[in-house]
Amino acid sequence: MSSEDVIKSPSRSIKRTLLVFIGNAIGLYIIALIGWGVKVTYMDDILILVMIIGIVNSLFWPILTRIFMPFLVLTFGIGSLILNGVLLEILAPSFGINISGPGIILAPLSMAVVSTILSSLVTLDDQSTYYRSVIRDAKRKRPKESKKYPGLIVVEIDGLGHKILEEALEKDLMPTVKDLIDSKSHTLREWETDLSSQTGASQAGILHGNNEGITAFRWIEKSNDNAMMQCSGPKNVENLEKRISNGNGLLAENGASRSNLFSGDTDNVIFTLSKIMHIKKLYNPAWYSVFSNPSNFARIVVLLIWDMIQEIYSQITHWIFNIQPRINRGITYIGVRASTNVFMAEINTSTLIGDMMVGEVDIAYSTYLGYDEIAHHSGVRDKDAFNALKRMDKQINHLVNATKYTPRPYQFVIQSDHGQTNGATFKQRTGQSFEDLVKSLLPDDMSMYANMSSNEDHYTESLSPINIRRIKKEETTVEKTDSDVIVLASGNLAMIYLTQWSHRLTYEEMASMFPDLIPGIVNNPLIGFIVVKSSENGDLAIGKNGTYYLDSGKIDGENPLEGFGKNIASHIKRNSSFEHTPDILVNSFYDSEKDEVCAFEELVGSHGGAGGDQSKPFILYPSTWDVSDEEIIGAESIYKILKENNKKLKNIK
Numbered sequence: 001m002s003s004e005d006v007i008k009s010p011s012r013s014i015k016r017t018l019l020v021f022i023g024n025a026i027g028l029y030i031i032a033l034i035g036w037g038v039k040v041t042y043m044d045d046i047l048i049l050v051m052i053i054g055i056v057n058s059l060f061w062p063i064l065t066r067i068f069m070p071f072l073v074l075t076f077g078i079g080s081l082i083l084n085g086v087l088l089e090i091l092a093p094s095f096g097i098n099i100s101g102p103g104i105i106l107a108p109l110s111m112a113v114v115s116t117i118l119s120s121l122v123t124l125d126d127q128s129t130y131y132r133s134v135i136r137d138a139k140r141k142r143p144k145e146s147k148k149y150p151g152l153i154v155v156e157i158d159g160l161g162h163k164i165l166e167e168a169l170e171k172d173l174m175p176t177v178k179d180l181i182d183s184k185s186h187t188l189r190e191w192e193t194d195l196s197s198q199t200g201a202s203q204a205g206i207l208h209g210n211n212e213g214i215t216a217f218r219w220i221e222k223s224n225d226n227a228m229m230q231c232s233g234p235k236n237v238e239n240l241e242k243r244i245s246n247g248n249g250l251l252a253e254n255g256a257s258r259s260n261l262f263s264g265d266t267d268n269v270i271f272t273l274s275k276i277m278h279i280k281k282l283y284n285p286a287w288y289s290v291f292s293n294p295s296n297f298a299r300i301v302v303l304l305i306w307d308m309i310q311e312i313y314s315q316i317t318h319w320i321f322n323i324q325p326r327i328n329r330g331i332t333y334i335g336v337r338a339s340t341n342v343f344m345a346e347i348n349t350s351t352l353i354g355d356m357m358v359g360e361v362d363i364a365y366s367t368y369l370g371y372d373e374i375a376h377h378s379g380v381r382d383k384d385a386f387n388a389l390k391r392m393d394k395q396i397n398h399l400v401n402a403t404k405y406t407p408r409p410y411q412f413v414i415q416s417d418h419g420q421t422n423g424a425t426f427k428q429r430t431g432q433s434f435e436d437l438v439k440s441l442l443p444d445d446m447s448m449y450a451n452m453s454s455n456e457d458h459y460t461e462s463l464s465p466i467n468i469r470r471i472k473k474e475e476t477t478v479e480k481t482d483s484d485v486i487v488l489a490s491g492n493l494a495m496i497y498l499t500q501w502s503h504r505l506t507y508e509e510m511a512s513m514f515p516d517l518i519p520g521i522v523n524n525p526l527i528g529f530i531v532v533k534s535s536e537n538g539d540l541a542i543g544k545n546g547t548y549y550l551d552s553g554k555i556d557g558e559n560p561l562e563g564f565g566k567n568i569a570s571h572i573k574r575n576s577s578f579e580h581t582p583d584i585l586v587n588s589f590y591d592s593e594k595d596e597v598c599a600f601e602e603l604v605g606s607h608g609g610a611g612g613d614q615s616k617p618f619i620l621y622p623s624t625w626d627v628s629d630e631e632i633i634g635a636e637s638i639y640k641i642l643k644e645n646n647k648k649l650k651n652i653k
Helices: 003-008 010-034 045-074 078-095 103-122 126-141 162-170 175-182 199-208 234-244 285-291 296-320 332-358 370-378 383-402 426-430 434-440 468-476 507-513 517-522 568-576 635-649
Strands: 038-040 097-099 151-157 186-192 218-221 227-230 255-258 363-368 410-415 448-451 485-490 493-498 527-534 538-542 546-549 554-557 584-588 618-622
Touching (some): 010 038, 010 045, 010 103, 045 097, 045 285, 078 103, 078 296, 097 103, 126 332, 151 635, 162 175, 162 383, 175 186, 175 410, 175 618, 199 363, 199 635, 285 296, 285 332, 332 370, 370 383, 383 410, 410 635, 434 517, 517 584, 538 568, 568 584
Parallel strands (some): 151 363, 151 410, 255 363
Antiparallel strands (some): 038 097, 186 618, 410 618, 493 584, 527 538, 538 546, 546 554
């Protein structure tokens, strides 16, 4: 039986329809028993109502979806539940059933819960059903003649280091990815990030081929009235993209961006932070694949709620068993985790499959945030983090299997933008925050501003769900401060700016004016090295027992960069050449035996600086591609690999 026959198979369709019918009936029956907005005169009438709803949905849902699509998109799917509930409310009275108040939402949600559980228990092939609902619409949108050359889908697993991926493969948690490697259809390589090792720098390099000037996650621009720029927030990221883009981004030629920081120079965007302020671009025909099935979004909500329950259980077990290192994750994080691990992942996969079914998009790039979010808060090897990878593999499986039904072939690249390194935080180890340490080394009359927050590193604060009030506020304000000293954090990388001076202070100037500052930082046991610029000797990396003269390569005493990678000196030199590099750049220690750093933010798994797997992500690309065997250094190298090989795909017939 061909893949097309699977989709058209009457027996599968009947089984699935019957399963949905039973699930919906039981779900509505449960809500009626509880009495949450559903009143039933005769329980037998539920069966008739559910049957009629099924018929109405099959006939009118595609039409309703097109009419109300802007509403569904702007409510981020909640409108789908409301639309389902309104249909129930309209039809129910004819069968002696009254649905009102909370029942408008709870009834369709309960129906979806039971149907989802039954689907899992019966193990019915749900994929073919999902593809069936998408392909019907896609066929209407397809051009008369499909493109013959392959398209390219690039899947980024945010924050997944090469080593952790290999461990997940050994544990058989990612069978789809393992299959790609074992079949030799794809080649797995490690690559090395720039400094800093974080999404802003990496995605700028990957999507635009340029991450010049992105010194860390956040930095101060002395020449811009000490304004703080960061790789977060719609206005900041939009401005950053204008700086780095030359119009020839990775996605410039018929590309699509899904849940990324930057657009890659395409206007075909969903959840892309650099263009999210353009409300017209929020509405995208690709959204149809999310709402093509009346119960699909309700299923997503069910999975989201289940993930929230898992996070609550995780927090309790981590506390009971005193798992260390541990941070206070809080109530808000429960929703943030579910949004990234479930909601955004499902949206990404659904819209990508919709793109593939139509077959017009030549290259799509999509970021999956779940692992990164969970590893930050639970740890890079925590059970929660590995479960996120197990779930991620299912998303990849959906994408790979979708090629059975697409009008043209698609190739896949699976990669990450950086890794993470575990460890207790600076504050946990000393009882003192890093900014307090810096303040203690300076005159008492110097005012200080510090931003060491950890909740903005992965732009989910702005994307899932979108905080409209925050976006509007950020549209008109730029964060500035009149403080004499500014201390910022980016994982285990910290930046110190002495803002009374408009230029970058030299080592000699700071040693003269603040004699305790540099020795006090360097001699702290949790500090690996600092980077400063000397008026006499150029860039210096200074450790407790030695100094690396980066311009000449000379080392006095012990090498302070030992253990941070053979390319660390060149990474530091490049970073130090940026216009807004801080007066003092600080990197924590790295313990190679324990594989630990200490973040200046309150995060268990961190990235942004140097030390361990945070700078060692991976790329899994088709084995037929032309890629040099030399080391892959820097995000801009990934851009070149993807750009050049995607161009060559157009020659394949």
